Amino acid sequence: MTPDNSVFLVLSFEGPDKYSMAGGLGMRVTQLSHALAKKGFPTHLLFVGDPHMPARDYRMGGRLLLHRWCQWVSQYYPTGVYEGEEAKLYDFNESLPHFILEQIARPAFSAGKLLVVLGEEWHTAELMCRLSDLLHDEGLRNRAVLFWNANNTMSFHRINWGRLAFTNTITTVSKYMKHLMWDLGVNAHVIPNGIPSAVLQKVDEGDVARVRNCLKKDLILCKVARWDPDKGWNAALEATAALKRAGLKVVLLARGGIEPHGQEVLHNASRLGLRVSDAWAGAEGREACLSAIARAADSDVVNIRSHLDLDSLRVLYRASHAVLANSGREPFGLVGLEAMASGGVAFTGATGEDYAIHKRNCVVHETGGSWEIVSNLLYLQDHPEEAERMRRAARHSARLFTWEKVVENLVSKVEQHARNQGSLTGIARAEPKALETRVLVAAGRAA
Amino acid sequence: MARHVVLYVVVHQPRRLKLPAQPIPPGARPRDIARCLFDEELNRHYFQKAASNCYHPATALFRRLADEGLCLSIGFSFSILRQAQAWDQELMARFQDLVAHPNVELVGVEPYHSFIPLIDLPHFVKRMQWARDNLHKIFGQRPQVTDTTEMMMSDAIYVALEKAGFRGALMDGRPWVMEWREPSHIYHGCGNLKLLTRHTRLSDDVGYRFSNRGWSGWPLMADAYAHWIKETAGDVVLLAWDYETFGEHHARETGIFEFLAHLPGELSKRGVDFLTPSQALDLYADRAYHLPLPPWGCTWAGEGGLEFFLGNASQQAGFRLMLSAYNKALLTGNKTLIDLALWLAQSDNLHTIQWDGRSGSEAEVSAYFTPGEWWQKLGAGGILREMQQVYANFLKAMDCLP
Numbered sequence: 140m141t142p143d144n145s146v147f148l149v150l151s152f153e154g155p156d157k158y159s160m161a162g163g164l165g166m167r168v169t170q171l172s173h174a175l176a177k178k179g180f181p182t183h184l185l186f187v188g189d190p191h192m193p194a195r196d197y198r199m200g201g202r203l204l205l206h207r208w209c210q211w212v213s214q215y216y217p218t219g220v221y222e223g224e225e226a227k228l229y230d231f232n233e234s235l236p237h238f239i240l241e242q243i244a245r246p247a248f249s250a251g252k253l254l255v256v257l258g259e260e261w262h263t264a265e266l267m268c269r270l271s272d273l274l275h276d277e278g279l280r281n282r283a284v285l286f287w288n289a290n291n292t293m294s295f296h297r298i299n300w301g302r303l304a305f306t307n308t309i310t311t312v313s314k315y316m317k318h319l320m321w322d323l324g325v326n327a328h329v330i331p332n333g334i335p336s337a338v339l340q341k342v343d344e345g346d347v348a349r350v351r352n353c354l355k356k357d358l359i360l361c362k363v364a365r366w367d368p369d370k371g372w373n374a375a376l377e378a379t380a381a382l383k384r385a386g387l388k389v390v391l392l393a394r395g396g397i398e399p400h401g402q403e404v405l406h407n408a409s410r411l412g413l414r415v416s417d418a419w420a421g422a423e424g425r426e427a428c429l430s431a432i433a434r435a436a437d438s439d440v441v442n443i444r445s446h447l448d449l450d451s452l453r454v455l456y457r458a459s460h461a462v463l464a465n466s467g468r469e470p471f472g473l474v475g476l477e478a479m480a481s482g483g484v485a486f487t488g489a490t491g492e493d494y495a496i497h498k499r500n501c502v503v504h505e506t507g508g509s510w511e512i513v514s515n516l517l518y519l520q521d522h523p524e525e526a527e528r529m530r531r532a533a534r535h536s537a538r539l540f541t542w543e544k545v546v547e548n549l550v551s552k553v554e555q556h557a558r559n560q561g562s563l564t565g566i567a568r569a570e571p572k573a574l575e576t577r578v579l580v581a582a583g584r585a586a
Numbered sequence: 587m588a589r590h591v592v593l594y595v596v597v598h599q600p601r602r603l604k605l606p607a608q609p610i611p612p613g614a615r616p617r618d619i620a621r622c623l624f625d626e627e628l629n630r631h632y633f634q635k636a637a638s639n640c641y642h643p644a645t646a647l648f649r650r651l652a653d654e655g656l657c658l659s660i661g662f663s664f665s666i667l668r669q670a671q672a673w674d675q676e677l678m679a680r681f682q683d684l685v686a687h688p689n690v691e692l693v694g695v696e697p698y699h700s701f702i703p704l705i706d707l708p709h710f711v712k713r714m715q716w717a718r719d720n721l722h723k724i725f726g727q728r729p730q731v732t733d734t735t736e737m738m739m740s741d742a743i744y745v746a747l748e749k750a751g752f753r754g755a756l757m758d759g760r761p762w763v764m765e766w767r768e769p770s771h772i773y774h775g776c777g778n779l780k781l782l783t784r785h786t787r788l789s790d791d792v793g794y795r796f797s798n799r800g801w802s803g804w805p806l807m808a809d810a811y812a813h814w815i816k817e818t819a820g821d822v823v824l825l826a827w828d829y830e831t832f833g834e835h836h837a838r839e840t841g842i843f844e845f846l847a848h849l850p851g852e853l854s855k856r857g858v859d860f861l862t863p864s865q866a867l868d869l870y871a872d873r874a875y876h877l878p879l880p881p882w883g884c885t886w887a888g889e890g891g892l893e894f895f896l897g898n899a900s901q902q903a904g905f906r907l908m909l910s911a912y913n914k915a916l917l918t919g920n921k922t923l924i925d926l927a928l929w930l931a932q933s934d935n936l937h938t939i940q941w942d943g944r945s946g947s948e949a950e951v952s953a954y955f956t957p958g959e960w961w962q963k964l965g966a967g968g969i970l971r972e973m974q975q976v977y978a979n980f981l982k983a984m985d986c987l988p
Contacts, residue, residue: 211618215611226609233608 140554142179144566146247147172148239150266151259152220152227154186155205158213159220162365163473164290168259170335174542176203178550183243185235187227190214208235228262236269244274244283253566254283255553261294263287264303271306282565284557286310289327291470292319300325308556312471315490328552331493332471333545338449338480339538342457346429350458353433358382358389358516361459361483363452363474364466366401371465371488373407376440377509378463380411382516383439391463392432392455394443405442413439420445425454449477456483460526461516464488467507475501476540479533484519484526486512494540498525500532588770590822590861590869591815591853592782593656594756595648596733597681597829598663598699599636600934602628605960606968607975612986616922619983623926623976628957633669637677640833641670645680647832647843652689656850657860660690660829661733664697664717665932667724685725691862692725694718694732694752700931701895701905703734704883705912707746713928714750731755731863735933737784737826738892740883741775748779754867756826759783760890763880770820772870773877780867780874784826784886788814793827794951797840808845812852822866826886887937888948895936898943900970904936907977914984923984930980939970 149172153165160166165186172184176199188194188207191214196205209227216223239256247254258267267287274280287307289295300323303309311317311327320327351359360379364370375391382389391413395401408415416438420427428443428451435441447455456462456478464475466488475485476494485501497503502515519526538544557563604625611618648658662681670678685692696702696710697717703710714732722728731754732747739757747755759769767773769783791811795801803810815823828835836842850860861869888894896905908931915927940952953961960969 211621212611215613215618223609223611226611229606229608 140253140550140557140563142181144251145180145253145255146243147175147180147182148243148254148256149175149182149184149259150235150256150263151184151186152224152231152262153259154184154188154207154220156186156189156192156207158189159186161220164260165220167290167332170333170542171257171546172203173199174333174546177543178546185239187213187220187231190217224262228265231262232265232269235266236273239270240273240277240279244279248279248282251566253557253562255557256283256285257549258285258287258307260288260290261298264298268299268302268306281560281562284308284553284560284562286553286556288312288330289316289320289470290332291316295323310552313493315493316470329493330549330552331540331545332473332476333540333542334473334476334480334537335449336541336543338453338477339534339541340453342453342481346425346454347458350429350432350454353429354390354436355388356390357387358461358520359392359459360389360461360463360516361392361455361478362463362465363394363447364464365396366398366404367396368400369466369468371463371467371507372400372404374465374507374509374512375463376404376408376411376413378512378516379408379439380413381509381513383413385513390436390438391440392443392459393440394447405440408440415440415442417441418443418445423448425451429454452477453481456481459483460519461486461502461512463512465504465507465512466490476537480537480540482530482534484529485533486515494536496536498529500529500536502529588815588818588820588823588858590866591858592659592822592824592861592863592866594659594661594693594733594784594824594826594863595829595831596661596663596693596695596826597641597666598695599629599633599666599669600699600932601665601668601929602632602957603930603935603973603976604628605964605976606972607979610979610983612983613988614983615988616920616926619923619980620926620929622983623930623980628959629669630673632957633666633673636830636834637670637674639838640830641674641677642680643838643843644829644832644846645677645684647846648690649680649684649687651847651850652684652687654850655689655854655860657689657862657865658684658691659693659731659863660685661693661695661729662721663695663699664720665699682725685727689860689862691731691864692721692727692729693756693863694721694729696733696735698928698931699735699933700928701735701908701933701936702928702931703738703740703743703746704892705909705931707742710743711746711750714747714752718751731782731867736895736937737886738883739781739879739885741879741881743883744775744779744781744879745777748777752779754780754782754863754871756782756784756824756863758786758826758884758886758890759824760786760884762890763884764877767875767877768818768820770818770823772822772867772874774874775877775879780871781877782822782824782863782866783877784824785818786886786890788818788823789825789827789886792825792845793831793835794947796831796842796845797836805841806845808848808852811845812849812856812858815853816856816858821870822861824863824866888940888951894940894948895933897940900939900942900974901936903974904939904977907974907981908935911977911980914981918984918987920987923987926980930977935973939973942966942970 151168155169175182182203185206187209190210209230285307288310309327312332317327379391416435418431418435420431462478462483464472469488475487478485487495489504489507495501495503504511608622610622732752733756769785773781883892912927915923938956941949
C-alpha cells in the first residue's frame, strides 16, 4: 500500500471544528487524518461539522479533504456535535452510504485504488455495516477495507456486534478494551492511540523552574481529566490530603471538565481540609496560564478553570512530581502518554496501559487507592535519580506512539487485511526497487 | 346490449413517507420538516421505474390510439404531476400532448390523493376547485367531470362535488352499492350532479386479473373482452383503471400493451363506440336514474367499502394521526404546514398497511404497494411503528416552530 494506490476515509461524529470537538475523539481523528495526509495518503475526514463552515474544505495542499456532514441538521442544534445526536445519527446512517459509494468509493476504484474506511465509535457502527452491504450489493466489497474502531465502551449496547463483526474488521485502542470486547464475542485488533510528535519537543526548563519556584511546594501533583468518578479524582484528593497531613507542602493542579461530578470532588477537597482556589487565565497561551496558577499558589488545590493548550500542559506535566492519570477504568490513557512525552512522571491507573511499565517509564497502580499514590510519591521523593531515569525512559517510550508510528502500524494492518481479502490484486503497485538497491540499503543498515 | 364505452385511467404516484422516521430538529423550517417527512429519493426511484415501464410506452400508445379514434378520459393527481415536473420534463410534455388531443378528456382528481373528503368537506370543495383551476393552467382543459381519491363517493362527498361545480363524477358500481341496478347507466344522487358508475367486474378483469394465470379468463384477448363489453346490458360501460395497469401492474411481457392496442378495433367490429365522460353525459343525462348513495362511503379499492383503508387497528391509528396532524396544522394557521398535513393525509399511507392482520388477495395487493425497501429494512412491525412515528414527529415539530 502506498499513497499512490490507496485512499483513506475517516468517519466520525467528532472532528476538528470547535463545534465538533467534544472529547478526545475529535482530537484523535484530527491528528489521525493529518498523519495519514502527511504520509501522502489522499485522506477524507467526514464528521458532523460546524453548520456555518464550508461543507467541503481542503487542507494540507489538497491531500486532506474535510466533509462537514449533517450541516442542515446542525443549524438547529447550535451547542455542539452531540446536541440533537439522534437526528444527526439518522442523517449519518441514511444519507452517507450512497454518498460514499458515489463520491469517494467509485472514483477511487476507477483510479485503481484501494479504499480504506476507518469508522470511529458507536455512532458509525450502523453506517459501516450499511456501507459494507452497499459495496457488496455493487460487487465492490473486496475493493475496500473497512475498519471500525472502539475508543471506549460508550453505547456498546446499541451495536449489532454480530453484523458489525461480519461486515467489518473491528479494532480498538488497547488490550484492556480488546479483553472487554471478548465478552461480546468480538476479537478486536489492537491499534493504539497516538500523540502528535510536537508533544515530544523539549519543554523549556525555564518555564518548568518558574512553575516550581512560584508554587514553592515539596510536591506538585497535576491531574487533567473529565470530572468523572472513573477518573480517580477522589483518590487524588485523598492522596493530596494525606501528604499534607504528613507535613509536606503539596499542591494539586486540577483541570476538570464541565461535568457535575466536579462539585462533589471540590466538596470532598474542602471536607479533607484542602484549600481550593480557582485559577482563571484571562487570555490564551502559556504565559497567561502560568501567571494564573502563580496567583493561586497558596492553595492546596488549584482548580484551573481556563482552557489549557498543549504548550501549557507540557510545562505543567514536566514541572510536576507526578501526573495523576490514575483512572479506575481507562480504555487508553492519552494524558499519561502525553505526560511521559513531555518528560513527566505519569501515575497510570489500575487497568494498565499498553505503553506503561511500572518503575521503568512510569508508575502503574494496582488498586487505584490513594495509598499507592502516596507511597510511590514518597519513594520517588527519596530516590530523585529514579524519577529522573523514569522521565528519560518515558520520553523514549512515548516516541513509539506518535501518530507517525501509529499510522505505520495501522497501514501495515490494513495491508494485511487487504491482502487476506484479495483486495491488493488489481490496485496499482509501487515500482519494486531494484535488487541491487535493496542489497545496498541492507548493507548500509548493517554498517 | 351496451352501445358505448367510456375509458378512464388515473395516473398517480404517492409521495412516500420517509421510513424509518427521521427525527425533526426543533425549530425546523417547513422545508426541512418536509425533508424529514418524505423520502424523495425513494419517490424518484419508483417514479422512474414507472415512467420507464408504463408512463412513456402507455402514453405513446394512447396517443396513437387517440389518433385512430379512441376516446379516453384521464385524471392526474398533483402528486404525480409534481414528480413528473421535477424528474421527467419530457414525460410531462407527453402528458400535455395527450390531454390536448380532441379525443381525450381531462378528469378531476383530489389533488394530493388524500383523505380530505373524509376529514374536512368544506376544504375538500376548495381543493377540488383548486385542482380544476390548476389543471387548467397545466393542460389548458378545465375538468367538468371528476374522480375523487380512490374513487371514493358518499352522500356527503356527492354534495361537496356538486358544490365544487362539477357536472359529473365517477364512482365504482359495486353490486352492494348498485343493488338491483346495472352500472351501465347514468345516475344521479340527491342533486343534479350526474354519476358514471364503473363496471367493477369488467374493469377488474383487466386491472387485477389480466396476468393471473389461475383465472379462468386467462389469457384474456381483446376480442373476447370486446365481446363481454358488447354483451353487457345498459347504455354505456365505464371501464376505469390505474394508468399503471399498462406496463407496471402487468408487465409488458404479459401482452397488456398488445391487448390495449387491439381493443378499439375489436369494439368497433362489434358496433361499440367510445365516448368521453362528457359526451356520455350529453347523450344520456336526460335519462339519468336516481341512485341512493351510501352514507358511509364507497371506493374502488378492495371490496368497495372504506374498511379497505380503515379496517384494521393500525389503519385506524394512522387515520387518527392524520386527523390530529391536519387539525393541529389548521390551528397554526401556517399554510405550508397545512399543505404538509394534506400530503400526510394521502390515502396511500393507509393503503400500504391494509395487510396488517389480514391475508388474501386484498392484502397481497396492499403488500405489493408497500415499498420493498421498507419490508427489507423494517419488517412488518417496523413499518407500522415507523409510519406512526412520522406523524408523531410532525405533531411535535409544530410545537416548536421558528
